[in-house]
Amino acid sequence: MGFVEGLYHEVAQALRKLEEIPILESGVLPKIGVVELLKMALKNEMEASQLAALWMPSTPEIDIKLGLARQCGDEAKHYRLIEKRLIELGENLEGFSPLAMGYSPLYQWLVTLDNSIERVAAGPFAREAIAIKRNLQLIAVLEAMEDKESADLYRNQIQPDEDWHHNFGLTMLRKYATTVELQEKATLATMKTIELADELRTAAMAKSGACVIPGC
Numbered sequence: 001m002g003f004v005e006g007l008y009h010e011v012a013q014a015l016r017k018l019e020e021i022p023i024l025e026s027g028v029l030p031k032i033g034v035v036e037l038l039k040m041a042l043k044n045e046m047e048a049s050q051l052a053a054l055w056m057p058s059t060p061e062i063d064i065k066l067g068l069a070r071q072c073g074d075e076a077k078h079y080r081l082i083e084k085r086l087i088e089l090g091e092n093l094e095g096f097s098p099l100a101m102g103y104s105p106l107y108q109w110l111v112t113l114d115n116s117i118e119r120v121a122a123g124p125f126a127r128e129a130i131a132i133k134r135n136l137q138l139i140a141v142l143e144a145m146e147d148k149e150s151a152d153l154y155r156n157q158i159q160p161d162e163d164w165h166h167n168f169g170l171t172m173l174r175k176y177a178t179t180v181e182l183q184e185k186a187t188l189a190t191m192k193t194i195e196l197a198d199e200l201r202t203a204a205m206a207k208s209g210a211c212v213i214p215g216c
């Protein structure tokens, strides 16, 4: 098994615990509503877009730079799509800022990364792997809540981009993480991202009663 395949496998293992959604098994709908879930999503999309923008100018590899540029635009597009859905649901977003409560601990750590390999490992590769998994669960919950429009938005418009972001990270790791030292950096950055994302999930669930949280 090559380095990237090994790391991919490790991520899949680490994310396995996300598979347990007690709510769907027990048939009880979440305490939190669609509106709250989608507002949480806005914060994640904003942080993902801003992070890619922040990294782009200081990342020397042209293909990584351009991939980050695409991701920045995609996450901004997701923000607008989710915002539009919230308005359709009757939510007034005038004066709303997803950053009113500040940045997440994960974002605050991600911005400190200054090596391209660590960045693609933590951002596109790991954070997007988490996003894909969380969004799959979110789609299942949205369907259980009978909000087909929001589920379709995630399935048809958002998830294909998140898949692209993750595969971009994977391809860049395959291309650039070619030394033991870089591979170690990539592994540490990946695992730290999963750990911080998991802490956030636990905290968000405890605070809001959400059984799932959206990705980005």
Ligand SMILES: [Fe+2]
Pocket: 048, 075, 128, 131, 161, 162, 165, 216
């Ligand atoms: Fe994404």
Ligand SMILES: [Fe+2]
Pocket: 045, 048, 074, 075, 078, 158, 162, 215, 216
């Ligand atoms: Fe996104």
